[in-house]
Amino acid sequence: MDTPVTNASDVPAAPEQDEHVRTRLLNAAVHVFDRKGYASAAVREIAELAGVTKPALYYHFGSKEGVLMAILTQARLQFTQALEQAVVRTGSARDRITALCEDVYGLFEQNVPVARVAHAVLFGPPEMAPPFDLTAFELLFRQAIERIAADGQATGEFRPGSTTDIALAVMGIIEGCNERQLHQAFDPVGVAGVRRLLDLLFDGVTSAQRA
Amino acid sequence: MDTPVTNASDVPAAPEQDEHVRTRLLNAAVHVFDRKGYASAAVREIAELAGVTKPALYYHFGSKEGVLMAILTQARLQFTQALEQAVVRTGSARDRITALCEDVYGLFEQNVPVARVAHAVLFGPPEMAPPFDLTAFELLFRQAIERIAADGQATGEFRPGSTTDIALAVMGIIEGCNERQLHQAFDPVGVAGVRRLLDLLFDGVTSAQRA
């Protein structure tokens, strides 16, 4: 409220908030897209939430679609970068897969609104938003698991078999956990739950392994 | 095309199709909702696809929302009924769970458009459509698996542990398989894939079970 205005040289008057208008618009858009859905979201509401008016939004992003594209581009970059960093690890194949999955789960946990918007676009109708490839994340994730699984099979830690099947099983479990934190009506399983479910997959449900 | 018109007593003129208007509207709505999404779907397009005009739709369903509700109500009934029938089975716990999952996967496989619409509503923004409880299916599915898993633990077929964890792992794998057939860009794994992934969970990924 009564913060003194610093007369920095190239900083224009931003009396209320330090964030740039562009950032405020993006945050507001994520919030509104998340609650109303992209199609039902009103540009007016986004602008008001950001404390500006509609023309400011159109000045920065060109269109409502442009706002969504900016959100998705940023999210895709952030997620893939975090995934690439998480891939390089040492230890047993089991521990490496577990750590990777915990990272991915944590990534969703700390970005629930963006993840929900991205999830809606990924699984939403193709004619709603223009084509935006979000499968890169899925591919990166799957190939990382497949590579670790191949290592595990080479050392004898894992039983032989299709590494793609292993990756699909792991990703299914993680996807299930992620959807439980994306959906309001379900209780999130938490990181501990992720580890328990993965242990189940590694060790098996039955009491005796078959031939 | 050239089917002779039967002059049934109380059947009004339906020259082109035998289906009642209500059914044609529902099918058309599923198709349009699936492609455009509920919010972006135009009532006019639904009516045209069904071969009628807008007032006919409003006569039968009252509103665009009413059409969606009719679709979801019918889908929920159909899915829960099929699930209840699939639960009662005999054999080992492993076989019962596998058969149940194959049934659920097949249910989605044979109703992809409806499943996509339902999935979009379930995971879509809460303020878009009025609240419609689709979690009943999830609950029914989970409890069925938990019950079978408890049986398996009682007979010693399954290792002791949380039956909820077993259910969540199984459902995650199935949900992953279902999403791969709901999404256009992924290759469906098929029923054979479902079985392979479940085998992986039952037998475990590692070569030796730990204490």
Added chain:
DNA sequence: GTCTATATTGAGATAGAC
């Protein structure tokens, strides 16, 4: 860069004839 004011289009819903 951001505003006020407005253009323009499209969609949900309805009135009333048949």
Added chain:
DNA sequence: GTCTATCTCAATATAGAC
């Protein structure tokens, strides 16, 4: 029950001042 014609309103986007 289904149609033609229309109402009403909200939403994207823009023009032009400052």
